[in-house]
Amino acid sequence: MILTLGASPIDGFSALVDGAFGGRKELADTAIKAMPLLLVGTGICISFRARVINIGGEGQIVAGALVSTVTALAVPDLPAVVLIPAVLLAGVVGGGIWGAIPGALKAYLGVNEILSTIMLNIVAVQVMNYLLRDPLIDPAEIERGTRIPQTERLSPNADFPILLGGTRLHLGVVVAVVAAVAAWVFLWRSTTGYRLRAVGAGRDAARYAGIPVERMTLLALTASGSMCGLAGAVLVFGSESHRLVTDGSSTGFTGSAGFNGIVAALFGALHPLLTIPAAVLFGGLLVGANAMQRAIQIPASLAIAMNGLVVVFVVASVSIRQRLRIRLDDQAMLRLRSASHRRRGDALGATRTGMETEP
Amino acid sequence: MSTTHARPDRHGAQPARRWRRRAVAAVIALGLVGAACGSDDDGDTASSDADSTAASGTTGATDTTTAGGTSGSTATGASTSEGTTGGAGGDIRVAVVLPSAANDLAFSQSMADSLTRMQENGLIAEFAMSENMFVVEDAAAAIRDYASQGYDLVLAHGSQYGASLEEIAPDFPEVAFAWGTAADTFGLDNVSGYTAASDEGGYVMGVMAAMLRGEGSLGVVGPIEVGDAKLYVDAFNAGATAQDPEVEVGVNYIESFSDTALAAEAATSFVEGGATVLTGSAQMTVGAVGVAKDRDVLWFGTNSNQTQLAPDVVVVNQVYKWDVVLADLVAGIADGQLGGETYEINLDNGGEVMEFNDAYDLPDDVRQKADETIAGIVDGTIDTGAGG
C-alpha cells in the first residue's frame, strides 16, 4: 500500500520504529499512549476471564474521570501525597460504579451486559457534556463568555509528577503497571480470583460447586469498570491541560482507549502481565504511525487501514492461543468437577489445587 | 471444510502447526485484498503486509505533512516556496493542528485553505498539518512535537486545545503560538488568540433569511452551544427578528460536532414543521445541507463555501478567510513579537467574506438589503447583539 503512494516501505517502517522507540522522548510518548490501553486491557482480562463481555470501557473511563475531577475540584488544597491517591481512588470508584450498574443488572435482573454497557456509554458521554457545560465548567469561561466546555485548571497538587526529566512520562505508568500486577495476583493468587475464573470456565459447573455466580458476575464487571475508571483518572491528571476537556464526544477524551484496550488485552492473551508488553507494543504502533506519516508524508488514513489489518491478523493468530486456553479450561473444568464430586458440601476455599495453572 | 478437529487431549505440534500455517495464509490473503483495495485504480497489488506491524489505533487521529495540498489526501514532496513576493514572512514555517479533516467544507478547511493561499503567495515558507485531531491529548502531543521541531508558528485550531496550549507554550518561549477561536492569551507573550466575528455574517444572513422565507419559518442546526457557533446562531436569530419581528426561528443544538445523521434529522424536523430556510454551523451540517437540497429549502452556509453541496438552494456563505490574521501573525513574528495579541476576522478586514451563490437567483432588494446591513455592521451603526 505504501508503494502505491510513491514512498518507500522501508523508510516508512523505520520511521515508525524510530518514532515509537527511537529515543527517550519517543519511548516516553509510547508509554504514555500505552497507559490507558494497559489499564483498560487489564480490566478486560478480568471480565473476560469470567466470560463477561465488557464493552462499556469508554463510559467507565469517562465515569472515573468525572469522579476524580470532582474530587480534585472539591478538595484542591490537600497535599499531593494525599490528593493523588485520592483522585486515583475516586477514579476507581467512578469506573467501578459504572461497571457495577450493568453488572448488577446482569446478575440480578438478567439484563444482558452488552446492551447495558453500550447504553451506559451513551449515557456517560451525555452526562459528561452536561456537567462540563454547566456545573463543572471553568468559572473563567463564564466570565469570558466563551463557555468552552472544560473544567478549570485542576489543583496542581494533583498533577502527576513527571518521572523522567525532559519527557512527559508521568506517574500514570507506575499506576498502570501496578494495576496489571495486582490484577494478576488477584486472578491467580486469590480465592476470589479463582472463583471468578471458575465462573468463566463454566457457569453451571461453578454454581454446582457452590460458587456464588451472580456475585462473581457483578464483581467481574465492577472490577473491570474500576480499571477503566482508573484509566480515566490517569488521563485527566496526566494530561497536558490538567483539566477535563473534550469536544463533545467520548473519543475526544479517551482516544478510543475503551475499544483499543480490548485489542491490547487480546494481544496479551487475556493475561494481565502479558498485556503489559502488548499495550506497549500497541501504544508504540499508535505513536510510531504518526511519526511515520510525518517522515514519509503519506496520508494518515493509510495508517488507520493498516491498523485494521493488524487487528485482523492478531485476531487470526489468537487461534493458537485460544486453542491452548480451551484445552486448559477443559482440564480445569474436569478437575473442578471431580473436585466438587469429592468435596460435595465442603467449603470451596480448600479446592484450590486444580485451578492453579496459568496459561 | 476440514473433517478433523484437534481433540483437547492430543498434545502435539501437528494441529497447532496446521493452524499456524492457515493463519499466516489467511493473513497474507487478507493483506493482498487490503492492498488491492487501497491501491484501487492503479491496479497494483502492493506487497502484502503479512507481518504488518504499523498501525494507528486511535481511530481517526491523523498526522499529515503536506506542503500545500488542499484536498489533503495525497501528499507531495518537500515544500516549495512558490510565488515571487517573498515578503517579511517568507521563511516562516507554520504548523497547524486541526480538529477535523482539512477538506470538511467547514472550520478546518477554512484554515487549511488560508494556509495554502499564504504559501502559494510566498507569505510563508511551508506548513505542516495534523488533521482529525479530535482527541485532545493527541493534539496536545502534536502541538508539543511541532514546537520542539522548530516551527516558527504553531496554530491550535480548536477551542478545546486552549487548555493544553496554556501548559505547553511556556516551555517554548521562542516559538509563537496562536489558537482559535478564542481571545485569551493567558498572559503569555508568545501566545496569540484569534476569533471569528461570525455574528456579523450571521446577522446579515438572518436578515436575508427573513426576507426570503415567504410564509415559512427558519431552522438552525447547531453543534454545541459554544464559541463561534453560538455567536453565529444568536446573531442569525437577532438579524432575522430585527428584519421581521413575526418570524419564527427554531434552534436545535444537536450536542455534537460530528453526528451527521442527527443534523439531518434536525433539519428534517424543521422542514416538516414548516421551515423554508435552513442554516447551521460546524462540520456535521453536511447532513442538514443534504436535507435542504432534497426538500428544496434554502440554505445559508458558514465556515466555508458550501455551495457545491447544494448548488440550487445555497444562497450565500460566510466564508472564513484567516489570511488577514495569518499575515498579521507572520509579520509580527518577523518583527520579533511572538504573541500577546488577539485578532479577529470580520466583514471589515476581509477575514469574513460573504460569497453569494451565482446560481441562485437572488432578488435585487434582498441583495441590496444585505449590502446595506454589511455596511451598517462595518461602520458600527448596526449592533449584532453579540457581546463585542
Place this chain on the structure above:
Amino acid sequence: MSDFFTASVLVATVASGVRLSTPYLLAALGETFAQRSGVLNLGVDGVMLLGAFFGYWTVLTHDNLVAGLLVGAAVGAVMGLVYAIVTLLFHAEQGISGIGIYLFGLGFSELMYRQQVGTPLPIRGLGEVEIPLLADIPYIGEMLFRHSGIVYLAIVLVPLMAWVINRTQFGLNVRSVGETPDAADSLGVSVRRTRAVTIVVANALAGLGGAALALELGTFQQNLTNGLGFIAIALVYFGAWRPTGVLVGSLLFGLVTAVVNQWKTLGILSGSTASLATMAPALLTVLALAVIARRNSAQPAALTLPFQRGR
C-alpha cells in the same frame, strides 16, 4: 408543549421515528439471525460503515441507488465471510475479534473515503415510495406508507425472518445449533455451515443497513454511524432474540430519538436539559429491559461458545 400535540407534528414525529429506526432494524435483524445460531458479532458498526461508504461511492460514481444498496450488502457479505473464517476456523474469541472487525471497518471506510472522495459530496437521496391507497389513509398513511423502499424492505424482513427461523428446516438447524450444537452435530447438522450462512447473512444485512443510512442522508463522513451498530446489537437483547421483539426495540429507539428531536425543534427542550435528553433513548432502553426483567433464558445457550466436536 401544546405545539407538540398537534396532529401534524405528531404524525411527522412518528414518520420520522419509523425512518430513523430502519438502519437499526436491518442491522439488528441480521445480528439476531447470527446470534440465534450461537455467534456473537460485535463488528456490526464497522461493517455498517463499510457498507455505507461503498454504497455511497457506488451512487456517487454510477448514480444508481439500487446498485448502491446491493453493493453495501455485498460488502457486508464479504466481511461476513472474513468473520466466519476467523470465528469458525480459528475459533477466535468472538467478543474480541468482533471489536477488531469494528476497528477495521471504522478505519478502512475512512481511508477509502479520504482516498477516493475526500470532500462530503452529496448524492441523490432515497426517494419516497408511496403505497397506493394505503398512503392516503389520514395520519396513518403518512406515518407508515410514505417512506423510501428500504424502510418497507426492512419491515417486511421481520415476518420473513421470523418465518425462516421458526418454520423452515434451515431455521430449525439454526436454532438447534444455537442451543445445543453437540446434539445438532450428532444429528448430522453441519454446525459450521449453518453458522457460516447466518454470519454472512447477518453482515450482509449490516452492510445493507449502513448503505441505507448513507443513501438516506445523501452523504458520507468518517464514523457516519456514530455507534449505531452497537445500539443495534443491544436491541437484539432487548428483543429477546425474536424478530418481532427487535422490531419493537428499533421502533422504540427511533421514536424516542424522533420525539427528543422534535422537542428540541419546538423549543420545548433547550440548553442543558437538551444534552441530558439526548441520552433518553439509551436510558429508556435499559430501563425498559430492567423493568420487563426478561431472564437470559431466551438467550441461545451456545452463544459465543466456539464449537468443537468432542468437547
